[in-house]
Amino acid sequence: MRKLTLAMAVLGGLSLSGSSFAATEIQWWHAMGGANGQELNRIVKEFNDSQNKYKVDPVFKGTYTETMTSAIAAFRAHKQPAIVQVFEVGTASMMAAKGAIYPVYQLMKDTREPFNPKDYLSSVTGYYSDLKGNMLSMPFNSSTPVLYYNKDMFKKAGISSPPKTWEEVAADSKKLLASGAKCGFTTGWQSWVQLENLSARHNVPFASNDDGFAGLNTKLLFNGPLQVMHITKMHEWQKSGIFSYGGRRSDSVPKFYSQQCAMYTGSSSAYGGMVKNAKFDFGVSSLPYWASEVKKPSNTIIGGASLWVLRGKSKEQYKAVAAFLHFLSTPKIQAEWHQFTGYLPITHAAYELTKKEGFYKTHPGTDVAVLQMTASKPTVNSRGLRLGNFVQIRDVINSALESVWSGQATPQAALNTAVKRGDALLRRFERAHQ
Amino acid sequence: MSVYFPQKKLPYLLVLPQLIITAIFFLWPAGQAFKQAFYREDAFGLSQTFIGFGNFIDLFQDPLYYKSMGVTMVFSFSVAFFGIAIALWLAVMADRVIRGKMAYQTLLVWPYAVAPALAGVLWWILFDPNIGPIALFLDRIGIHWNHFLNGDQAMILVVIAATWKQISYNFLFFLAGLQAIPRSLIEAAAIDGAGPFKRFWDIVFPLLSPTTFFLLVVNLVYAFFDTFGVIDTTTQGGPDGSTNTLVYKVFKDGFIGLDSGGSAAQSIVLMAIVGLMTVVQFRFIERKVQY
Numbered sequence: 001m002r003k004l005t006l007a008m009a010v011l012g013g014l015s016l017s018g019s020s021f022a023a024t025e026i027q028w029w030h031a032m033g034g035a036n037g038q039e040l041n042r043i044v045k046e047f048n049d050s051q052n053k054y055k056v057d058p059v060f061k062g063t064y065t066e067t068m069t070s071a072i073a074a075f076r077a078h079k080q081p082a083i084v085q086v087f088e089v090g091t092a093s094m095m096a097a098k099g100a101i102y103p104v105y106q107l108m109k110d111t112r113e114p115f116n117p118k119d120y121l122s123s124v125t126g127y128y129s130d131l132k133g134n135m136l137s138m139p140f141n142s143s144t145p146v147l148y149y150n151k152d153m154f155k156k157a158g159i160s161s162p163p164k165t166w167e168e169v170a171a172d173s174k175k176l177l178a179s180g181a182k183c184g185f186t187t188g189w190q191s192w193v194q195l196e197n198l199s200a201r202h203n204v205p206f207a208s209n210d211d212g213f214a215g216l217n218t219k220l221l222f223n224g225p226l227q228v229m230h231i232t233k234m235h236e237w238q239k240s241g242i243f244s245y246g247g248r249r250s251d252s253v254p255k256f257y258s259q260q261c262a263m264y265t266g267s268s269s270a271y272g273g274m275v276k277n278a279k280f281d282f283g284v285s286s287l288p289y290w291a292s293e294v295k296k297p298s299n300t301i302i303g304g305a306s307l308w309v310l311r312g313k314s315k316e317q318y319k320a321v322a323a324f325l326h327f328l329s330t331p332k333i334q335a336e337w338h339q340f341t342g343y344l345p346i347t348h349a350a351y352e353l354t355k356k357e358g359f360y361k362t363h364p365g366t367d368v369a370v371l372q373m374t375a376s377k378p379t380v381n382s383r384g385l386r387l388g389n390f391v392q393i394r395d396v397i398n399s400a401l402e403s404v405w406s407g408q409a410t411p412q413a414a415l416n417t418a419v420k421r422g423d424a425l426l427r428r429f430e431r432a433h434q
Numbered sequence: 435m436s437v438y439f440p441q442k443k444l445p446y447l448l449v450l451p452q453l454i455i456t457a458i459f460f461l462w463p464a465g466q467a468f469k470q471a472f473y474r475e476d477a478f479g480l481s482q483t484f485i486g487f488g489n490f491i492d493l494f495q496d497p498l499y500y501k502s503m504g505v506t507m508v509f510s511f512s513v514a515f516f517g518i519a520i521a522l523w524l525a526v527m528a529d530r531v532i533r534g535k536m537a538y539q540t541l542l543v544w545p546y547a548v549a550p551a552l553a554g555v556l557w558w559i560l561f562d563p564n565i566g567p568i569a570l571f572l573d574r575i576g577i578h579w580n581h582f583l584n585g586d587q588a589m590i591l592v593v594i595a596a597t598w599k600q601i602s603y604n605f606l607f608f609l610a611g612l613q614a615i616p617r618s619l620i621e622a623a624a625i626d627g628a629g630p631f632k633r634f635w636d637i638v639f640p641l642l643s644p645t646t647f648f649l650l651v652v653n654l655v656y657a658f659f660d661t662f663g664v665i666d667t668t669t670q671g672g673p674d675g676s677t678n679t680l681v682y683k684v685f686k687d688g689f690i691g692l693d694s695g696g697s698a699a700q701s702i703v704l705m706a707i708v709g710l711m712t713v714v715q716f717r718f719i720e721r722k723v724q725y
Binding site for chain 2: 098
């Protein structure tokens with residue numbers, strides 16, 4: 001009997017390999033290096049081994065920028081992958097390229113793959129959905145800013161719990177400085193944390209047109225009273241040692257590792273790095289807000305990347321893409337990815353599963369980001385940002401903030417300049433997409 | 435002095451491979467850039483609009499572009515000047531050494547094998563305000579180093595990183611140039627009572643002028659075009675645009691900003707600037723060169 005099965009399998013295999021029944025192959029270009037990249041490969045292998053109709057081929061393409069630009073170059077040369085991972089600031093560029101992308105909700109409908117947008121965290125999918133709430137890309141690795149604090153230094157300064165508001169950050173920092181700390185806090189990704197998320201958390205627009213969701217003729221609004229007040233405060237804090245600037249991106253995190261600064265506001269996905277590099281007891285808390293401005297803060301917005309499906313592939317290949325995206329969203333895979341990388345779980349089921357497994361008990365602080373994202377219903381100001389040329393706008397904002405930190409410009413003047421330069425970039429994008 | 439070849443076709447045939455390479459790797463892409471500079475295009479190339487000089491007008495109305503030009507001039511001339519001056523000094527010193535000559539010369543050439551991007555990262559770590567040994571040392575002697583905020587310090591850092599690498603290259607040429615100077619000339623001057631300093635300025639330096647001129651042209655071209663790796667791995671043009679050189683701006687607007695038209699217009703302007711500079715160098719400085 002076993003011999004017979006084997007013979008049939010061999011025959012079957014022969015006929016399969018010799019005809020169009022061979023597994024449909026699709027390429028997935030991604031930007032996950034290091035440990036996260038290995039985990040990604042493991043997940044893909046699990047998918048490939050789970051069935052024999054489709055085969056996903058993951059290709060590491062370098063940084064987010066490199067991955068996106070090489071996918072665009074490939075599209076222009078008609079050699080694009082079926083799936084590409086694009087960082088959140090590239091969202092508007094992808095969305096505007098209507099002839100190049102296959103919206104995920106459309107793909108799922110066309111291929112009749114099971115798909116319910118309600119399964120996903122709305123504060124995550126909001127960033128990637130159109131005005132009608134249709135998901136255009138599939139969230140994959142999302143993070144949000146949180147506050148990390150050094151428990152040992154807090155204990156030394158006689159502070160029992162982490163600060164919830166910026167008022168408390170200032171008060172606690174004074175105590176920390178008095179107990180010998182070099183600085184109170186430092187921040188990573190200053191535009192994302194101190195302006196984009198500041199605006200969302202206080203339910204204040206960052207840009208017109210519902211933060212850019214409603215059209216291309218968007219104007220930037222981050223030179224309003226709230227943002228100017230916050231940057232003015234940070235500048236004052238910088239002079240008194242409460243805040244210390246440590247560079248763009250996450251260049252400032254060594255200040256926290258080396259215990260110069262007792263607090264760090266940065267991405268929730270920095271958790272893994274903290275575990276590895278912090279030689280002290282650290283805690284995670286939600287991103288502070290101004291108690292003087294709001295009673296209850298809104299949710300924060302996300303960073304990270306999502307998966308876009310590109311046009312120009314066969315029907316069979318799109319079936320493979322849909323099956324794979326479905327697989328990625330299953331609670332088991334999502335929970336594994338979330339627990340391994342520290343990125344947010346993108347479905348409610350994955351969060352519940354992780355909770356049930358007791359992960360948050362054994363890894364305290366890893367649920368802060370999820371709770372912060374889901375504590376309130378996203379408003380038009382906390383859904384996300386959709387700005388063309390966003391990469392350059394971030395650069396403009398970084399420059400403006402640096403001119404404040406170095407004392408060359410006042411907060412109001414610097415933010416006004418950034419808005420003016422940013423608007424020019426938005427107009428350029430608008431003109432290119434008419 | 436001219437050489438005449440009997441055949442008409444052979445010389446063309448001999449330069450053909452070089453011409454083909456130039457056409458494929460320079461003329462064709464340059465032509466593409468030239469065409470793109472007159473179009474406005476979205477990132478995916480789905481729509482293209484001819485806008486004439488629109489991209490150039492945008493460019494010359496942008497105050498940041500003029501800032502970038504100023505930054506590039508400071509950066510390029512600093513790199514060329516320090517690269518040539520330090521290499522010349524090292525070459526003169528290495529030429530004098532009698533024992534262990536090979537060891538010194540080899541060590542001085544080594545940095546050239548380091549890729550520009552890596553050179554940038556090396557210096558970046560050495561000067562990191564939080565963990566870099568040089569920054570910590572400077573802090574101790576009272577110089578507060580923070581290239582994340584201080585534009586001048588960031589500029590000094592990228593100049594050091596870009597120059598360090600180039601010194602080895604310049605050194606090789608100067609050393610060869612020095613060794614080609616006949617000993618008898620220097621000895622004659624010494625017998626006539628010229629001191630080492632006078633011997634250098636009146637004999638060695640003028641005789642090295644063809645080498646120096648060649649290196650000036652090559653170094654300026656290097657600083658204008660080949661240094662974007664150094665900047666990309668260190669400051670990325672910051673803080674506040676103080677190290678945003680023209681070539682880095684071309685890269686950033688084109689490859690990160692995905693604005694192919696604006697980036698192409700910039701590269702046309704950059705090509706024109708470097709072309710003009712090279713012409714000026716050959717017309718005016720070369721006259722002072724003694725071959």
